Amino acid sequence: MTTVVGLRAAARVEDAVKTYGLGDTRVRALDHVTVEFPVARFTAIMGPSGSGKSTLMHCAAGLDTLTAGSAWIGDTELGTLNDRRLTVLRREKVGFVFQAFNLVPTLTVRENITLPLDLAGADGDQEWIDALIDVVGLGDRLAHRPSQLSGGQQQRVAVARALAGRPQVVFADEPTGNLDSRSGAEVLGLLRDSVDTMGQAVVMVTHDPVAAGYADEVLFLADGRLVGSMTEPTADRVLDRMKALDARTADGISDGTAARTSSEGADGGERR
Numbered sequence: 119m120t121t122v123v124g125l126r127a128a129a130r131v132e133d134a135v136k137t138y139g140l141g142d143t144r145v146r147a148l149d150h151v152t153v154e155f156p157v158a159r160f161t162a163i164m165g166p167s168g169s170g171k172s173t174l175m176h177c178a179a180g181l182d183t184l185t186a187g188s189a190w191i192g193d194t195e196l197g198t199l200n201d202r203r204l205t206v207l208r209r210e211k212v213g214f215v216f217q218a219f220n221l222v223p224t225l226t227v228r229e230n231i232t233l234p235l236d237l238a239g240a241d242g243d244q245e246w247i248d249a250l251i252d253v254v255g256l257g258d259r260l261a262h263r264p265s266q267l268s269g270g271q272q273q274r275v276a277v278a279r280a281l282a283g284r285p286q287v288v289f290a291d292e293p294t295g296n297l298d299s300r301s302g303a304e305v306l307g308l309l310r311d312s313v314d315t316m317g318q319a320v321v322m323v324t325h326d327p328v329a330a331g332y333a334d335e336v337l338f339l340a341d342g343r344l345v346g347s348m349t350e351p352t353a354d355r356v357l358d359r360m361k362a363l364d365a366r367t368a369d370g371i372s373d374g375t376a377a378r379t380s381s382e383g384a385d386g387g388e389r390r
């Protein structure tokens with residue numbers, strides 16, 4: 119089992135198994151995965167297509183349920199919550215950033231940013247909201263609707279919205295997938311800043327080695343298993359590792375020993 123010495127977990131899954139379908143069509147999307155997402159750390163999840171990245175993120179974020187094992191946000195095990203309490207926990211403790219921005223088209227920029235707080239009936243910390251608006255650089259666009267913004271600006275609104283309620287953890291699913299490289303860099307810089315200056319926990323699924331290079335640690339999945347990790351990643355090193363994983367997947371190599379332990383993961387991948 120993975121252990122993170124001295125780092126508090128904002129979210130974690132333990133011995134997570136997720137299967138889809140029945141009989142011949144049964145797919146094991148997660149195969150006994152144990153991982154922690156610490157406070158004040160930016161974790162990227164990478165792996166070949168179909169390796170289980172989205173499934174891991176969705177189950178860790180309470181958007182989907184595990185077949186076996188447990189998922190936790192802070193001290194709360196998600197499997198113990200009914201639908202209503204799970205919805206409240208997601209609203210109060212989790213921030214989401216999606217590839218497609220998912221802003222509400224009829225609301226202004228400011229209304230989109232404060233939406234999670236408004237839904238929770240909370241006033242929020244206005245100073246904090248103003249600071250966020252400042253950081254995302256959209257102070258002169260607050261009365262605009264999303265359709266009046268560029269893709270990069272829309273995603274910056276989405277990041278501000280995810281951070282508005284100071285959630286326990288932010289999950290970002292391909293947040294730069296629809297952006298050009300400059301806008302992508304701005305969004306990744308914002309996520310990075312939220313980790314460095316606010317101690318935010320950020321978990322990001324990405325196919326992009328450059329995006330993964332912004333993280334503190336990259337976790338690699340293959341065939342539903344955690345097969346390695348890399349701390350202090352660079353785009354080049356991540357790309358090399360992905361090439362090796364893709365080759366391994368293409369060869370159909372699955373040696374059954376992929377579940378990671380704390381000392382596994384090349385490149386000094388032991389978790390800090």
Ligand SMILES: Nc1ncnc2c1ncn2[C@@H]1O[C@H](COP(=O)(O)OP(=O)(O)OP(=O)(O)O)[C@@H](O)[C@H]1O
Pocket residue numbers: 138139145146147165166167168169170171172173174
């Ligand atoms: N709702 C579903 N029903 C059946 N099988 C599913 C479902 N969702 C995912 N799967 C299967 O589970 C496995 C993992 O899928 P997942 O979407 O988590 O992979 P991924 O690594 O995010 O892939 P990609 O990089 O292509 O988005 C795949 O084999 C996929 O076909």
